[in-house]
Amino acid sequence: MALITWSETLSVNIKEIDEQHKKIVGMVNELHSAMGAGKGKEMLGPILSGLVDYTKTHFDTEEKYMQKFGYPQYPMHKTEHDTLTKQVMDLNTQYQTGKAVITVTIMNFLKDWLSKHIQETDKKYGPFLNAKGIV
Numbered sequence: 001m002a003l004i005t006w007s008e009t010l011s012v013n014i015k016e017i018d019e020q021h022k023k024i025v026g027m028v029n030e031l032h033s034a035m036g037a038g039k040g041k042e043m044l045g046p047i048l049s050g051l052v053d054y055t056k057t058h059f060d061t062e063e064k065y066m067q068k069f070g071y072p073q074y075p076m077h078k079t080e081h082d083t084l085t086k087q088v089m090d091l092n093t094q095y096q097t098g099k100a101v102i103t104v105t106i107m108n109f110l111k112d113w114l115s116k117h118i119q120e121t122d123k124k125y126g127p128f129l130n131a132k133g134i135v
């Protein structure tokens with residue numbers, strides 16, 4: 001996967017959330033560069049702890065807005081967040097307990113997160129929250 005440049009296709013049109021999403025783009029790019037330099041394995045620890053932090057703060061932010069304004073698709077969105085959180089926790093546990101975690105697995109997971117969750121699921125709340133004055 002090539003390096004990712006932030007663009008409108010990734011924007012949910014809410015500044016605070018776009019800033020948080022840029023972090024995941026940053027992680028993909030860091031891991032990509034590290035892999036290219038043959039240092040992917042060294043990046044797994046920092047990437048995984050970054051993801052653990054990111055899921056907590058970022059999902060809290062989105063869920064707070066969706067709940068506050070009664071977003072109709074909240075239950076389905078929350079389910080996706082719970083699944084992603086569980087996957088991140090599992091990968092981190094595997095890594096921490098010395099089990100093999102494959103760099104490509106993490107890369108594919110991040111790529112999926114960007115292309116499926118952000119570009120499909122997150123994008124849907126954009127117009128709804130914009131209409132409530134969240135921009």
Ligand code: FE2
Pocket residue numbers: 021058062118122
């Ligand atoms: Fe998100």
Ligand code: FE2
Pocket residue numbers: 062077081117121122
């Ligand atoms: Fe989300």
